[in-house]
Amino acid sequence: MQGVYLKIGKLSSVVPDSLRFCFDIVSKDSAIAGAKLYIEEIPVTALCKSCDNHWTITGPAFSCPRCSSGKIELISGQELNISSIEIEDDSNCEQSSVNS
């Protein structure tokens, strides 16, 4: 395995640096030694159910900046997903997608 691609939301309780640190330790001397970890940090975005405003939340405030409504829905920011893995190209393999 050459790489693992993760999507980690900013509101999740996972710290990318710590994850990287642990991944290097755990993967060393294993079947995936040398694999790189690619982390896409997903911002916290929200939709206001009162006025349809769509914005990015950057601080500890969860109400609509346009109309102050508290009726909001978080659209992104809590992900902890493996989006894909990168493996060595083998000329006998066909391209494939695996969805779980």
Place this chain on the structure above:
Amino acid sequence: MEIKIVRKVLDVNNTIAAQNRKLFTDEKVFVLNVMSSPGSGKTTMLGKTISRLMPDIRTAVIVGDISTTNDADRLAKTGAPVVQVNTDAFGGDCHLAAHVIAKAAENFTLADVDLLIVENVGNLVCPAEFDIGEDAKVVVLSVTEGEDKPLKYPLMFRVCNAAILNKIDLLPHLEYNKDEAVRNIVQIHPGIPVFEISARTEDGMESWMIWLKEKVEEKLKP
């Protein structure tokens, strides 16, 4: 060659949580996940809550702690059946996960339980991430902690359905800005009910009991 996986890391936990949720719905058990930092008064609050609920609402408890059975022993005095999980002499998990709850629930005859209270490990970080199949999540904060606690732990306060501000009997001895604390909770989670109580004196418990009983009775309706 890139292989798309698109899989949530917490998939396994979420799948088990969904199984738990189905079991607790089939057996008509309301599950309350109670979380807080260590020392907020969760166990005392739960002891008083259970005493007020029993015997009309048949309550069972799962207690999570890194070490000791102290909390389980205290809550057992209410007469409710209590199971302690995660106890090892010197170390256990920092949160309760769905599979742990599934196993612990096997200790109860669910047909004889209306309300299952899960007293989670004292920790404002990890428990917020783990769905255990509960119907409601509650966070307990006390007036001996900083007013800005909610701002420091936004995920916890966002995922909870209610917040309890405990130890209000100590307010005359503290320079605590209660209004600021409540404002901060509401800033993170607009509309969340905040119950200001003293578990020790039982001041303010009525509103909390009404909220909880309504939720339990709603689920238990035939």
